Amino acid sequence: MARGGAALQRGAERRRYAFGMEALDASAAEAPEALVARRIAAAAPGAARDAEAELYRLLAPRARRYGMRHLRDGDAAADLMQHVMALTIEQLRSGALREPERVASFVLGACRMTVIEQRRLERRRGDLLERYANDLPIADIHVAPRLDHRRVADCLDRLPERERSVLVMTFYDDAPADAIAGEIGLSAGNVRVIRHRGLDKLRRCVDGGARVTS
Amino acid sequence: MSATMVAGHLPIETLLAWWLHETDAADTDAVDEHLLRCDACGETLDALVGLADGVRAAFKAGLVGAIASGDFIARLASRGHRVREYRLPCNGGVDCTVAPDDELLVAHLETPLQDVDRLDAVVTLSFAPDVQHRLEDVPFDAQAGEVLWLPKFDLIRNAPAHTAEVTLLSVDADAAHELGRYTFRHQPWPGG
Numbered sequence: 001m002a003r004g005g006a007a008l009q010r011g012a013e014r015r016r017y018a019f020g021m022e023a024l025d026a027s028a029a030e031a032p033e034a035l036v037a038r039r040i041a042a043a044a045p046g047a048a049r050d051a052e053a054e055l056y057r058l059l060a061p062r063a064r065r066y067g068m069r070h071l072r073d074g075d076a077a078a079d080l081m082q083h084v085m086a087l088t089i090e091q092l093r094s095g096a097l098r099e100p101e102r103v104a105s106f107v108l109g110a111c112r113m114t115v116i117e118q119r120r121l122e123r124r125r126g127d128l129l130e131r132y133a134n135d136l137p138i139a140d141i142h143v144a145p146r147l148d149h150r151r152v153a154d155c156l157d158r159l160p161e162r163e164r165s166v167l168v169m170t171f172y173d174d175a176p177a178d179a180i181a182g183e184i185g186l187s188a189g190n191v192r193v194i195r196h197r198g199l200d201k202l203r204r205c206v207d208g209g210a211r212v213t214s
Numbered sequence: 215m216s217a218t219m220v221a222g223h224l225p226i227e228t229l230l231a232w233w234l235h236e237t238d239a240a241d242t243d244a245v246d247e248h249l250l251r252c253d254a255c256g257e258t259l260d261a262l263v264g265l266a267d268g269v270r271a272a273f274k275a276g277l278v279g280a281i282a283s284g285d286f287i288a289r290l291a292s293r294g295h296r297v298r299e300y301r302l303p304c305n306g307g308v309d310c311t312v313a314p315d316d317e318l319l320v321a322h323l324e325t326p327l328q329d330v331d332r333l334d335a336v337v338t339l340s341f342a343p344d345v346q347h348r349l350e351d352v353p354f355d356a357q358a359g360e361v362l363w364l365p366k367f368d369l370i371r372n373a374p375a376h377t378a379e380v381t382l383l384s385v386d387a388d389a390a391h392e393l394g395r396y397t398f399r400h401q402p403w404p405g406g
Binding site for chain 1: 226227230232233234235236246247249250251253256259260261262263264265266267268269270271272273275277278279280281282283284285286289290293349350351352353354355356357
């Protein structure tokens with residue numbers, strides 16, 4: 001990871017202040033990712049490959065979730081995840097992340113900055129991936145399996161009409177309650193209550209195959 | 215964070231509100247922070263998002279019927295969905311079909327709704343005249359003057375010629391009052 005390291009470090013120096021890392025409690029300092037980050041920082045650059053893969057396994061899914069929520073696109077979320085993990089490992093290897101136990105805060109800050117600067121960084125992120133893609137210790141990460149949509153449909157069928165309609169209108173395009181409420185003559189609070197009830201029944205039905213009762 | 219945390223984990227309502235962009239900036243930041251440290255909540259979120267994907271896939275496949283709003287149909291159309299719509303006046307009927315490239319079927323059932331408290335719909339099909347499918351307490355906008363019924367598209371697409379009758383009922387504590395009756399004379403797409 002020699003090429004581009006200086007640029008990354010300069011970016012990280014700027015970001016170290018922007019991230020506003022807060023006081024770290026004792027449990028966070030002993031979290032698995034903090035322990036693994038210390039091992040990477042203590043090793044010679046690139047020598048702790050197992051620890052880097054472990055860090056990736058621990059933190060990459062969390063960065064992906066952040067990306068899914070804030071970018072609403074699976075490919076963009078995957079790019080964000082790769083970028084942030086490459087940056088994090090680079091910072092640990094080089095010693096620029098001086099308190100490795102704060103690695104989760106660093107990742108969150110990197111996610112935030114990357115999303116905020118998404119357009120400006122578009123070219124730079126591509127460059128980073130191009131440079132480091134072959135050097136990233138990518139490990140398999142857990143992604144929730146897709147559900148059988150026929151089973152979901154069967155469970156939806158068992159819900160009361162209001163709950164089914166609210167869930168369909170909510171999840172079709174991830175619409176918030178206040179967007180739906182006025183459309184079907186309900187308050188946003190009512191939509192949330194109906195949504196919560198329906199979701200609870202749907203989860204139990206899909207998870208357990210149990211019959212849903214209204 | 216305004217929501218109560220249970221045993222150090224976020225309630226699913228909070229995760230859902232965060233996912234749907236209902237949280238304010240401070241709560242969004244707090245959930246972002248929590249999810250960067252808590253795999254249990256992350257996995258709950260993954261399951262929630264997976265369920266949302268399942269609902270979306272089931273609806274797109276035409277396996278789910280629903281009552282929806284005009285704005286929802288407009289959102290679908292704006293995303294390029296091929297929507298076949300039929301508008302029926304109160305007590306009206308229509309000859310209808312489903313084209314091979316249609317993706318959604320919507321029936322606009324026009325009826326006055328201003329004084330309606332609870333609305334039910336009863337569906338009967340000519341090939342099973344003794345069976346009534348009753349949709350109870352369906353959502354509606356009293357100002358809209360219509361109910362938008364989205365039948366199970368997959369079922370209709372593959373159905374033989376038949377007649378479906380939908381009756382809208384205003385239900386109060388004492389009785390149900392018929393608001394309108396709508397007849398769909400379905401023919402399969404020629405050569406389909």
